[in-house]
Structures are given as C-alpha cells and as structure tokens.
Amino acid sequence: MNTRHIPPAPATRPDVCQPTGTAELAMLDVYMPMMKSAAILSAGKLGLFEALANGPRDIADLADTLHASQRGTRDLADFLITIGYLERHGELVANTASTQRWFTSAGRVDYTPGLRWTLEAWPMMGDLTAAVRRGGPETTLWQAMEEKPQLGATFSAYMDAFAGDLGPDLLAHVPVLPEQCRLLDLGGSHGMHSIRFCQRHPQLHALIVDLPSALSETDATIARHGLSERIHVSPGELLVHDWHGQHDVVFYLSVAHNHTADENRLAIQQIHDALTPGGLLVIHEYLADTPGNAFMAAFRLTLLYETGTQTYRYEHYRTWLETAGFAAIERIDLDPLEKGSLILARKA
Numbered sequence: 001m002n003t004r005h006i007p008p009a010p011a012t013r014p015d016v017c018q019p020t021g022t023a024e025l026a027m028l029d030v031y032m033p034m035m036k037s038a039a040i041l042s043a044g045k046l047g048l049f050e051a052l053a054n055g056p057r058d059i060a061d062l063a064d065t066l067h068a069s070q071r072g073t074r075d076l077a078d079f080l081i082t083i084g085y086l087e088r089h090g091e092l093v094a095n096t097a098s099t100q101r102w103f104t105s106a107g108r109v110d111y112t113p114g115l116r117w118t119l120e121a122w123p124m125m126g127d128l129t130a131a132v133r134r135g136g137p138e139t140t141l142w143q144a145m146e147e148k149p150q151l152g153a154t155f156s157a158y159m160d161a162f163a164g165d166l167g168p169d170l171l172a173h174v175p176v177l178p179e180q181c182r183l184l185d186l187g188g189s190h191g192m193h194s195i196r197f198c199q200r201h202p203q204l205h206a207l208i209v210d211l212p213s214a215l216s217e218t219d220a221t222i223a224r225h226g227l228s229e230r231i232h233v234s235p236g237e238l239l240v241h242d243w244h245g246q247h248d249v250v251f252y253l254s255v256a257h258n259h260t261a262d263e264n265r266l267a268i269q270q271i272h273d274a275l276t277p278g279g280l281l282v283i284h285e286y287l288a289d290t291p292g293n294a295f296m297a298a299f300r301l302t303l304l305y306e307t308g309t310q311t312y313r314y315e316h317y318r319t320w321l322e323t324a325g326f327a328a329i330e331r332i333d334l335d336p337l338e339k340g341s342l343i344l345a346r347k348a
C-alpha cells in the first residue's frame with residue numbers, strides 16, 4: 001500500500017472555512033452569512049455577474065439588462081462590493097477577478113449552476129432541525145428528484161461545473177494505459193468526466209450508469225462533444241444494474257458518500273469482479289479523517305438532511321478494497337483539501 005500526499009500549496013483556505021464566532025457581536029455570525037449567501041444567490045439568479053462579464057457598467061444600464069429596479073440593483077451591488085464580489089470603477093461597477101473567474105462564462109469554471117442548486121437547497125435546509133431530531137431526511141434527495149425532475153437536472157448541472165474544476169486533477173493523477181479501452185463511470189451524471197477521458201485517450205469507450213433523474217441532459221452533452229459513438233448512457237440503480245461485462249477502468253466519483261457502508265462494500269466487490277486483471281478503480285471522495293475541518297463537518301450535516309448517508313474514513317475504503325481483492329491502493333489528497341481525495345486501486 002502506497003500513500004502519496006501532494007505537497008500543499010501555500011495556505012489558500014478561504015476564511016469561510018475557518019472557525020467563526022468571536023462572540024463580540026454574536027448575531028453577526030448568523031445575519032452576515034445569511035445576507036452574503038442571499039445576495040450572491042440573487043445575483044446569480046438575476047444574471048448580474050454574467051451581465052458584467054464583458055466589462056463594467058453603470059447601475060441604470062445594469063438594472064435595465066436584469067429587468068430589475070435601479071434601487072434594488074444599487075443596494076445589491078453596494079453589498080456585493082463590500083464582500084468582495086464586485087468593485088467600483090469610478091461611476092461603474094465591475095466583477096472582481098475572482099467573480100469573473102468563478103461565476104461567468106468568461107471564467108475558468110462557471111459555478112452559476114451551483115448558485116441555482118443552492119437556491120433549491122435553501123428551503124430544504126428548513127428541515128434541518130427535524131432531520132437532526134429524526135437522524136435523517138424524511139424524503140431523500142433522490143426521491144425528491146423523482147417527484148420534481150427539474151431538481152435532478154439542476155443538481156447535474158452543478159456537478160458538471162464541479163467536474164470542470166476537478167477534471168484537470170483527475171487527468172493528472174489517473175493513468176490510463178494504451179491497452180485499456182473500456183471505462184465504466186458509475187454515478188457519471190453529466191458525463192463530463194467520461195468525455196474528458198475519452199478526449200484524452202482516443203482508444204477509450206465509456207458506459208455511464210446513473211439514476212434516470214441525473215441523465216436528462218447527458219446524451220445531448222455527449223453528442224455536443226461528438227462522442228455519441230464512444231460513450232453510452234445506461235439509466236438504473238447502480239447496485240442492481242447490468243454493467244455490460246468487463247471494464248478496464250471504473251470511476252466511482254463522489255458516489256460513495258451517497259451510500260451506506262454495506263452498499264459501498266458490495267459496490268466495491270462488484271467493481272472488482274467487473275474489472276479486467278490489472279484494471280483500475282478510481283474513487284473520489286471527501287474523507288472523514290479531518291474532524292476539525294469546518295467544510296467536511298458542513299458536508300456531513302448536508303448529507304444528514306439530503307440523503308441520510310455519511311462520509312467515511314480512509315481506513316474504511318482500504319478495508320473494503322483489500323477485502324474485495326484490490327492491491328496497489330494509493331491515496332492522493334487534493335489541494336485545497338475541500339476538493340476531496342482520490343483513492344486509486346488495482347485488481348491484482
């Protein structure tokens with residue numbers, strides 16, 4: 001077993017992931033994060049950041065484009081300036097470099113779908129107290145998506161944006177050999193991980209298995225990338241689904257935290273059985289090894305009310321993998337840690 005830690009870059013952890021609550025003005029810890037979230041989400045929904053993607057504008061022009069009042073646009077812009085999302089250029093307002101990078105189509109990754117998803121998650125958060133009492137959700141996210149299909153599409157679009165952020169890490173750390181031709185992407189959703197690997201490795205063909213709610217846009221996305229001949233989609237519940245024979249590489253990316261320990265043990269055994277000798281399993285996950293980390297704790301609380309599942313420690317994965325017969329198990333912590341960890345394992 002080999003544990004490889006990528007050396008961390010100079011500390012870049014955002015302040016929001018640091019403990020807060022100086023207790024000097026206690027309500028500020030409640031009021032300010034609420035206003036900050038509400039303002040950023042409203043800006044995303046109004047299309048304010050995108051409206052500034054091509055350069056600074058004055059408030060009247062901006063309000064006109066957003067079909068919003070000048071008073072509302074000014075108050076929203078004033079607050080977004082104070083929290084570093086916008087800046088003033090004389091009489092004009094502009095995106096800051098970070099907003100331009102993360103929340104517009106001109107940036108490296110456009111997380112606007114994440115803002116749309118967070119607007120959906122916001123009312124669900126109202127059930128947190130009851131979820132804490134119950135020890136889980138009344139209705140899981142997946143059940144909610146069956147009743148409200150748009151929820152699934154919004155979630156997949158957010159995961160697609162996140163995949164744009166994670167994609168370069170995966171390509172850098174996941175070796176695919178020239179003789180490895182078949183990729184199975186379990187919980188592959190939007191399809192972007194399969195698409196990137198098929199673009200990088202011309203011999204690869206991929207099969208994406210996910211719940212129907214996650215796949216409404218996937219065929220169209222694959223077609224847009226000209227890969228309909230090489231990537232296919234198969235809707236279904238992954239633990240009981242036909243995975244269409246043997247595969248050389250299996251992705252289990254951000255899926256384990258949606259399953260119980262028993263389900264993961266079973267899935268990892270099934271993956272082992274479905275891999276060709278020397279085949280590679282790639283897990284992406286948020287590991288429960290860092291108890292003091294605010295983001296990881298927030299994520300576990302989200303799972304309590306969204307799915308009722310949890311994150312697991314690296315030792316759990318190692319035990320499941322070794323029991324299934326995997327070897328050459330390798331852990332790669334991404335930087336920053338809030339991006340999660342990769343676990344690679346080979347079928348002997």
Ligand SMILES: C[S@@+](CC[C@H](N)C(=O)[O-])C[C@H]1O[C@@H](n2cnc3c(N)ncnc32)[C@H](O)[C@@H]1O
Pocket residue numbers: 159160162163186187188189190209210211214236237238239252253254255258
């Ligand atoms: C957090 S998303 C990750 C999506 C994608 N793998 C990625 O890394 O961007 C988890 C995905 O697992 C899928 N999923 C959860 N439970 C599943 C199940 N029992 N069977 C099939 N897919 C499932 C969800 O629909 C969702 O698309």
